[in-house]
Amino acid sequence: MISTSAPPDAEFTRRTQPYRRELLAHCYRMLGSPHDAEDSVQETYLRAWRSFGAFEGRSSVRTWLYRIATNVCLTALEHHGRRVLPSGLGAPGTDPSAPPAAAPADVRWLQPMPDAQVAPDPAGVVVARDSLRLALIACLQHLNGRQRAVLLLRDVLGMPAADVAGVLDTSTAAVKSALQRARARLAEVAVAAEQAVPPSEPGQRALLEEYMTAFRRADPAAIERLLHRDAVLEMPPSATWFAGKRTCAAYLAGQVLGTPGEWLMFPAPANGQLAAVAYHRQSDGVYRAFGVAVLTTTKDSIVRITAFGDPELVTAFGFAPVLG
Helix, strand or coil: CCCCCCCCHHHHHHHHHHHHHHHHHHHHHHHCCHHHHHHHHHHHHHHHHHHHHHCCCCCCHHHHHHHHHHHHHHHHHHCCCCCECHHHCCCCCCCCCCCCCECCCCCCECCCCEHHHHCCCHHHHHHHHHCCCHHHHHHHCCCCHHHHHHHHHHHHCCCCHHHHHHHHCCCHHHHHHHHHHHHHHHHHHCCCCCCCCCCCCCCHHHHHHHHHHHHHCCCHHHHHHHEEEEEEEECCCECCEEECHHHHHHHHHHHHCCCCCCEEEEECCECCEEEEEEEEECCCCCEEEEEEEEEEECCCCEEEEEEECCHHHHHHCCCCCEEC
16 A cells, blocks of 8 residues: 555556556547547546555556546546437438538537557557447447446456456446346447458558549549448538448549549548548648548458548647648
8 A cells, every 4th residue: 555645656657657548448439539538538547646645456556547437437428428420310311412411419429539549559459459440439329338338348358247346336246237238239239241351451551542542533433443332431520421332432423522633631540440631622722631531441342431521630630730
């Protein structure tokens, strides 16, 4: 037990700092927003710092931090509704020539997480990457806060049920029951087709390059070749989304691609998937940040494009807001 009246900052940093990235990933899985996740991690470390002098070591520092972080997230979830993607709001659009529909004002969108912010140790790369897929994060939003926490702590982090019970201040039996319900609910809403090929697989970088080049050249035929027959296109903050290669390709060709040189894109991995930040050329000839496109892919095609039209995401990914 640490008995000093004030927390020894150097010791606190030494023992807690190694867990910051994985705590950020955990809070993102819970909340669906990098910004909210960062706020929760900051609050976690503030609470941990304040109570570090009384930490008795009855659990590991890691488990202790997860307890604080999980409860911070649960409190946050009490005040906010779930985050969604357009496909969670209704049926896909059928007219690719129609103007995109605006979403209700109270919709809170799921947001992408830059890989660079949560890059794990090499031994945990596969587990971390799979647990950050956009499709999984979207599915988790269908669980209530405690179910979400139990599922993540047990199935993603591999904590024993007794440790999870300690984190949530409940019984082991309650943890097992919540996990069973969470798994069942997740199975109901999961999208079976969304088994993305890891971005490190051979050919995946080439696939991303072809996608970015097709936009730069405004080449609808190239885009159509890249799309899987069951492709899905989502474009938050628009509520409109499309399903099926022909409809997606027709929308991109008719309303997005424009003329050669309108778009510039740069690789920016997100959620353990291929992704790119996008800039759009304005009437003054200046390229301004548009947003981030996250791709779900097979070995040779794109199954889903989730194009987040939010310029602030570009700077959050470490890129400039304007290109000369």
